[in-house]
Amino acid sequence: MLELKKESKSRTMTTVIEVQGLQKSFKDVHVLNDVSFQVDKGTIFALLGSNGAGKTTIINILTTLIKADNGMASVAGFDVTKQSGKVREQISLTGQFAAVDNRLTARENLVLIGDLRHVVNSAKTAVELLDKFKLTEAADRSVTTFSGGMRRRLDIAMSLIGTPVVIFLDEPTTGFDPEARNEMWQIIRKLASNGTTVFLTTQYLEEADELADRIVVLHKGTIVANGSANELKKLVPKGSVELAFQDEKSVATATHVLEKHYAIRNEEGLRLAVATKGSVFEVAKVFSLLSKAHLEPTEFTQKTATLDDVFLKIIGKEEK
Ligand SMILES: Nc1ncnc2c1ncn2[C@@H]1O[C@H](COP(=O)(O)OP(=O)(O)OP(=O)(O)O)[C@@H](O)[C@H]1O
Numbered sequence: 226m227l228e229l230k231k232e233s234k235s236r237t238m239t240t241v242i243e244v245q246g247l248q249k250s251f252k253d254v255h256v257l258n259d260v261s262f263q264v265d266k267g268t269i270f271a272l273l274g275s276n277g278a279g280k281t282t283i284i285n286i287l288t289t290l291i292k293a294d295n296g297m298a299s300v301a302g303f304d305v306t307k308q309s310g311k312v313r314e315q316i317s318l319t320g321q322f323a324a325v326d327n328r329l330t331a332r333e334n335l336v337l338i339g340d341l342r343h344v345v346n347s348a349k350t351a352v353e354l355l356d357k358f359k360l361t362e363a364a365d366r367s368v369t370t371f372s373g374g375m376r377r378r379l380d381i382a383m384s385l386i387g388t389p390v391v392i393f394l395d396e397p398t399t400g401f402d403p404e405a406r407n408e409m410w411q412i413i414r415k416l417a418s419n420g421t422t423v424f425l426t427t428q429y430l431e432e433a434d435e436l437a438d439r440i441v442v443l444h445k446g447t448i449v450a451n452g453s454a455n456e457l458k459k460l461v462p463k464g465s466v467e468l469a470f471q472d473e474k475s476v477a478t479a480t481h482v483l484e485k486h487y488a489i490r491n492e493e494g495l496r497l498a499v500a501t502k503g504s505v506f507e508v509a510k511v512f513s514l515l516s517k518a519h520l521e522p523t524e525f526t527q528k529t530a531t532l533d534d535v536f537l538k539i540i541g542k543e544e545k
């Protein structure tokens with residue numbers, strides 16, 4: 226693993242989530258291998274990984290829904306296995322799939338949860354949350370008429386009732402259009418600025434880059450990097466080269482030729498990202514290799530380091 230900052234093994238005053246050596250298998254499928262990390266209070270923490278990496282499994286363990294086979298985890302100082310009731314009092318979870326009741330209106334959903342959590346004035350809390358999440362106008366409409374973004378906002382509003390110390394958001398923006406994603410990012414930033422610790426999972430590097438104070442990259446159940454976006458970007462000094470080709474066949478040949486020397490990733494639109502160190506000679510070598518294979522890219526761009534490049538470097542040419 227690429228550990229960028231030496232983390233103290235002992236829990237500090239500001240640590241709100243501590244995970245040590247978590248292991249989890251479903252039957253003979255190993256899903257988590259020795260996962261360890263810490264989350265500081267009041268920060269935004271992103272667990273970044275592709276489909277099946279194990280993100281939801283970690284969230285499920287931390288929110289006491291399932292048990293790890295090995296290792297320990299604590300949230301707000303309470304052990305997730307031995308003190309699961311205490312943990313549940315400190316947290317809220319917005320799962321990967323919205324948990325709103327479609328038969329009710331937005332307001333009714335909020336009041337219902339407020340009553341369940343013994344909030345003193347759940348009607349007033351509902352009004353405040355409707356306003357905060359820009360749902361006032363739609364407050365008395367049945368949730369069936371809501372867009373995906375509205376449903377997600379309501380879902381998060383519901384999870385905030387009772388002021389949790391840590392809020393877990395499992396892929397809060399998957400499937401969102403850019404506008405809805407931006408709105409959600411603002412909400413998440415606001416939550417953190419009010420002192421709530423936000424633990425989110427995402428498949429989007431850009432999202433982790435935008436939001437997170439600390440990013441842990443999970444790949445096939447193993448942590449492969451841990452640091453801030455800037456720290457991670459420093460792993461890739463000068464970025465990568467992006468090439469576009471005429472047809473699938475050229476992309477396949479170029480991949481074959483280049484993958485012996487560089488980490489390659491297929492991008493949309495007959496494009497390849499090639500992780501070079503960015504020096505002029507290296508870029509020249511890429512073209513020389515292509516030229517020997519009688520391949521001429523239709524476009525060429527040299528990109529500055531992004532988290533994509535980091536991903537490419539860390540997990541090589543494997544599919545994200
Ligand atoms: N209850 C289960 N029984 C068997 N296998 C499971 C179970 N839950 C998860 N898995 C497997 O564990 C692996 C990790 O799943 P998990 O849902 O944690 O991934 P994820 O990172 O959340 O993926 P996604 O981005 O698709 O939500 C996958 O291979 C999945 O098929």
Ligand SMILES: [Mg+2]
Nearest residue numbers: 280281321395
């Ligand atoms: Mg998941």
